[in-house]
Amino acid sequence: MISSCLQIEHLNVRFELGTGGLLRRGAGAFTAVNDVTLNIHKGECLGLIGESGSGKSTLGRVVVQLITTYTGRIFFDNVDLSALSSRQLQRYRPRLQMVFQDPAESLNPRFTIEDIIGEPLRLLRIGTLEERRVRITSMLKQVGLTVGMLKDRPGQYSGGQRQRIAIARALVTEPELMVLDEPTSGLDVSMQARILNLLHDLQAKLGLTYLFITHDVGAVSYLANRVAVLYHGSLVELASTQYLINNPHHPYTVALLDALPRFVRGSRKSMSGAPFTKHSEGMTLEGKQHLMPQNSAGCPYVPHCSRCQERCLNERPDFRMLNEHAGVACHYPVDSPA
Amino acid sequence: MASGAAIFVILLLFSWAGPFLHTASPYAIHPHLLFQEPSWQHLLGTDDLGRGMLARMMYGGRPSLGVAMIGSVIATLLGLCYGMVAGLSPSLVDKSLMRILDAILALPTLVLMIFFAAIIPLDPISLILLLGLVSWPGLARIVRNEVLAYKGRDYILAAKQYGASTWYLARTHLLRSMFPIVIVNATFTVADLILTLAGLSFLGLGIQPPQPSWGGLLGNGSNLAITGSWWLILFPGIAIFLAIMSMNMIGQGLLNRLEGR
Numbered sequence: 001m002i003s004s005c006l007q008i009e010h011l012n013v014r015f016e017l018g019t020g021g022l023l024r025r026g027a028g029a030f031t032a033v034n035d036v037t038l039n040i041h042k043g044e045c046l047g048l049i050g051e052s053g054s055g056k057s058t059l060g061r062v063v064v065q066l067i068t069t070y071t072g073r074i075f076f077d078n079v080d081l082s083a084l085s086s087r088q089l090q091r092y093r094p095r096l097q098m099v100f101q102d103p104a105e106s107l108n109p110r111f112t113i114e115d116i117i118g119e120p121l122r123l124l125r126i127g128t129l130e131e132r133r134v135r136i137t138s139m140l141k142q143v144g145l146t147v148g149m150l151k152d153r154p155g156q157y158s159g160g161q162r163q164r165i166a167i168a169r170a171l172v173t174e175p176e177l178m179v180l181d182e183p184t185s186g187l188d189v190s191m192q193a194r195i196l197n198l199l200h201d202l203q204a205k206l207g208l209t210y211l212f213i214t215h216d217v218g219a220v221s222y223l224a225n226r227v228a229v230l231y232h233g234s235l236v237e238l239a240s241t242q243y244l245i246n247n248p249h250h251p252y253t254v255a256l257l258d259a260l261p262r263f264v265r266g267s268r269k270s271m272s273g274a275p276f277t278k279h280s281e282g283m284t285l286e287g288k289q290h291l292m293p294q295n296s297a298g299c300p301y302v303p304h305c306s307r308c309q310e311r312c313l314n315e316r317p318d319f320r321m322l323n324e325h326a327g328v329a330c331h332y333p334v335d336s337p338a
Numbered sequence: 339m340a341s342g343a344a345i346f347v348i349l350l351l352f353s354w355a356g357p358f359l360h361t362a363s364p365y366a367i368h369p370h371l372l373f374q375e376p377s378w379q380h381l382l383g384t385d386d387l388g389r390g391m392l393a394r395m396m397y398g399g400r401p402s403l404g405v406a407m408i409g410s411v412i413a414t415l416l417g418l419c420y421g422m423v424a425g426l427s428p429s430l431v432d433k434s435l436m437r438i439l440d441a442i443l444a445l446p447t448l449v450l451m452i453f454f455a456a457i458i459p460l461d462p463i464s465l466i467l468l469l470g471l472v473s474w475p476g477l478a479r480i481v482r483n484e485v486l487a488y489k490g491r492d493y494i495l496a497a498k499q500y501g502a503s504t505w506y507l508a509r510t511h512l513l514r515s516m517f518p519i520v521i522v523n524a525t526f527t528v529a530d531l532i533l534t535l536a537g538l539s540f541l542g543l544g545i546q547p548p549q550p551s552w553g554g555l556l557g558n559g560s561n562l563a564i565t566g567s568w569w570l571i572l573f574p575g576i577a578i579f580l581a582i583m584s585m586n587m588i589g590q591g592l593l594n595r596l597e598g599r
Contacts, residue, residue, distance in 0.1 A: 061495075065499075066498060090501045093500060098496070101492075102492065105491055105492040106491075106493050106495075106496050108493040108511055110517070123497065123501055123502050123506070173500075
């Protein structure tokens with residue numbers, strides 16, 4: 001039995017729209033995460049993919065307790081984080097860390113690198129001044145930077161080096177679970193590969209568990225053991241990485257993988273058989289998806305689904321395991337051609 | 339910026355160190371020396387009571403520059419605190435604070451000063467407080483908007499993730515991010531207050547005679563313009579002009595340097 005690092009049970013996150021203003025009151029709420037149940041195993045890298053606005057980042061922020069206005073339960077180390085006060089949460093914060101997408105945004109340009117990496121230690125009151133300095137310098141070396149940078153400011157360095165600084169800051173509290181919120185999407189391609197390599201090495205060396213949020217299927221297939229696909233806040237498919245890439249079952253996953261340029265897909269055959277079509281099975285993912293009513297009874301993917309039938313309109317599919325590799329939330333999953 | 343700073347330092351030295359070189363009293367009346375044109379005996383001439391303009395200019399610089407500088411510090415601190423509190427408060431509190439600010443901004447400074455001049459004695463201390471109290475709303479609004487702009491940054495989120503308190507965020511991240519805009523605003527406020535104070539003194543609402551101030555000297559000179567004593571107008575005018583220009587040069591230079599990174 002694989003032990004789990006983090007368990008998410010029936011997580012819902014809703015954002016109220018149009019707060020303030022007498023006339024705009026009652027504009028409704030946007031459901032960013034919709035009844036997600038997910039298990040992150042100890043020592044694995046769980047990829048989380050989905051298009052922009054699908055709730056990936058929101059989910060990540062809930063996991064590190066940056067967003068605390070959610071319903072549902074999150075178990076970390078057998079403790080329900082949702083039941084803890086902010087003071088009690090403080091004890092768990094060092095063990096849950098996050099790397100943000102854009103290091104230009106996530107590092108204060110007016111702080112020195114020493115201040116940046118030391119900030120979690122100061123705020124969480126870890127160690128004495130001397131111990132902190134030792135930790136900061138060892139972190140800097142771990143992520144492939146030099147001690148000479150300590151007094152510099154992040155603006156003097158490239159995007160890749162800044163992301164290394166951000167990774168060092170996240171690692172300095174010796175976390176068990178790291179949420180990586182699109183850590184490579186702000187970088188150029190050669191840097192992406194190096195950062196992914198670094199993350200891979202660090203995971204092996206430090207026994208970290210990753211929640212890797214991205215829309216880059218290439219990066220996911222490199223780093224992740226399993227992949228969860230999110231569509232409009234709902235978990236539509238969860239499978240081990242290689243299996244998912246070769247045998248996507250949910251129509252949305254099929255569309256997502258088919259939307260990739262061909263060279264990334266390797267040997268996978270297009271579902272539609274046509275070698276260079278961007279979308280298979282008449283899929284179009286354009287349009288006003290975010291305006292779609294979210295509280296209707298049916299499957300959220302109905303407006304875009306070519307396999308949609310009567311049942312899909314009225315009954316929301318539950319997430320179920322198809323086999324030992326994959327689970328899907330679909331009444332009529334695509335059978336793999338392979 | 340360097341030349342602006344140089345001019346301002348010269349003005350400061352002129353006002354505070356000058357009297358040690360030129361020891362004449364700014365208050366001593368010489369009935370036989372009325373309206374003397376600038377000459378080697380009286381470098382900047384004498385006024386309608388025979389007082390040396392050079393000494394009066396030196397002593398007049400002290401309240402003009404001092405009140406403006408300290409007033410600017412007070413205004414900056416007030417504006418910074420008010421703006422921070424508004425920006426970090428919940429939406430409803432923020433909105434109320436901003437509407438109060440609108441009300442304060444709607445009051446014309448000059449009318450306000452005339453009102454206060456009528457009810458409290460005008461000495462440098464009260465002028466510092468008055469000018470400080472009327473010139474902070476602009477900065478408060480800037481600071482509040484900056485706070486809103488910085489509040490959603492990822493580095494603020496990151497710090498929150500380590501359990502940072504609002505006070506910590508305000509003290510470190512926000513203050514450091516806002517430092518350039520605040521310091522630049524403070525310099526421009528000094529220039530502004532020099533002009534406001536000169537205007538008030540010109541109208542007789544600022545520094546009260548016989549204590550000299552540049553604005554007061556200018557007002558006195560303009561009343562006596564009919565006597566053809568051009569030096570009574572020219573020198574205070576130049577001093578006020580240089581003070582404001584140098585402060586604006588410093589402000590602009592700081593802006594370019596701090597924002598340019």
